[in-house]
Amino acid sequence: MVIVVREDASADERAEVMRLLSAQAGGSASVTAARTRAGYVVCAPECVPAAKLVRQLTALRAVARVVPAAAPYPLASRELVPDGTVVTVGAVSFGAGAPVIIAGPCSVESAEQIEAAARAARDAGARLLRGGAFKPRTSPYAFQGLGLPGVELLARAGAAAGLPVVTEVMEPGLVPAVAELADVLQVGSRNMQNFPLLRAVGRAGRPVLLKRGFAATIEEWLLAAEYILAEGNPDVILCERGVRGFDPATRNLLDLACVPLLRTLTHLPVIVDPSHATGRRDLVAPMGVAAIAAGADGLIVEMHPRPDDALSDREQTIDPDTLARLVRRCHAVRAALDHDTAGERGDVPEELAAGAGR
Numbered sequence: 525m526v527i528v529v530r531e532d533a534s535a536d537e538r539a540e541v542m543r544l545l546s547a548q549a550g551g552s553a554s555v556t557a558a559r560t561r562a563g564y565v566v567c568a569p570e571c572v573p574a575a576k577l578v579r580q581l582t583a584l585r586a587v588a589r590v591v592p593a594a595a596p597y598p599l600a601s602r603e604l605v606p607d608g609t610v611v612t613v614g615a616v617s618f619g620a621g622a623p624v625i626i627a628g629p630c631s632v633e634s635a636e637q638i639e640a641a642a643r644a645a646r647d648a649g650a651r652l653l654r655g656g657a658f659k660p661r662t663s664p665y666a667f668q669g670l671g672l673p674g675v676e677l678l679a680r681a682g683a684a685a686g687l688p689v690v691t692e693v694m695e696p697g698l699v700p701a702v703a704e705l706a707d708v709l710q711v712g713s714r715n716m717q718n719f720p721l722l723r724a725v726g727r728a729g730r731p732v733l734l735k736r737g738f739a740a741t742i743e744e745w746l747l748a749a750e751y752i753l754a755e756g757n758p759d760v761i762l763c764e765r766g767v768r769g770f771d772p773a774t775r776n777l778l779d780l781a782c783v784p785l786l787r788t789l790t791h792l793p794v795i796v797d798p799s800h801a802t803g804r805r806d807l808v809a810p811m812g813v814a815a816i817a818a819g820a821d822g823l824i825v826e827m828h829p830r831p832d833d834a835l836s837d838r839e840q841t842i843d844p845d846t847l848a849r850l851v852r853r854c855h856a857v858r859a860a861l862d863h864d865t866a867g868e869r870g871d872v873p874e875e876l877a878a879g880a881g882r
């Protein structure tokens with residue numbers, strides 16, 4: 525369960541809530557406090573919200589609300605923030621309705637390449653620029669990225685094009701330096717359960733894009749998000765990027781069912797990466813559109829000004845024109861769904877609603 529504490533509660537009053545819950549949890553260390561989107565909360569995942577305990581808690585002046593979250597990830601669970609979390613990056617909002625498209629190359633390669641990519645991404649309607657500088661490559665002989673100088677090039681290109689930037693960080697020790705330059709920190713699929721890294725990005729004061737591990741269950745993924753939230757960082761965006769399947773026809777198996785499922789389990793925004801999910805550039809746009817139709821809050825897509833020259837992941841990298849078409853289609857799909865929802869609520873003039881039904 526989670527207890528939302530009143531903003532004006534004193535330190536003593538907060539301690540009283542902790543004491544009561546710790547006694548219930550048998551003095552175990554599982555009672556923690558964190559600042560969240562719902563306010564300051566005390567989190568006791570092992571406490572059963574029995575009627576007597578709920579009565580004792582609600583009698584305390586410090587307690588604003590008792591949330592009987594049953595999930596093992598109480599801070600990420602939908603029950604804590606029923607209306608959903610909106611994560612804001614500059615002027616861009618994830619989870620506010622309009623799909624947000626992030627685009628850019630797999631890797632930052634040079635100033636010229638990332639600047640051209642930034643302009644192309646902006647002109648195509650993308651709202652954030654991506655680019656890896658610390659690359660988690662399967663082979664130690666593959667291009668490893670430019671490191672911090674690459675993050676600097678990315679930040680400069682993003683600023684010139686007016687786009688915030690997102691880049692992967694792999695080591696806890698590098699989090700502060702990358703957070704200086706990047707607007708969003710990406711935790712990659714291979715690091716989804718790198719717990720020291722999750723704690724470090726939880727303290728970095730930047731929104732985090734948390735990719736799903738390619739063999740991770742949804743519960744493991746949400747528990748990874750919980751690590752970040754428990755450090756006091758409320759700005760987590762989940763990213764489905766495909767899980768390992770049996771068929772090498774596609775690089776991974778895109779689990780689109782997780783998008784509407786996560787909507788019921790968590791308040792965090794969810795985006796989809798159709799590039800790593802499919803590994804094929806001809807499948808990126810159709811699966812990107814499908815992700816938005818499934819309710820995703822956005823996409824992250826690999827796009828290069830000259831895809832055939834890309835130093836990494838060129839087979840799944842689309843060109844600027846394909847990106848522009850994809851962005852238009854994503855907005856068209858979302859508008860069609862919003863229109864239909866408005867029709868169901870009766871907000872649409874009768875003649876329009878009748879037309880939509882034909």
Ligand code: PEP
Nearest residue numbers: 656712713714735765800
């Ligand atoms: C990436 O986005 O650059 C990347 C390496 O993705 P993933 O961690 O999903 O494989």
Ligand code: MN
Nearest residue numbers: 630826836837
């Ligand atoms: Mn890539």
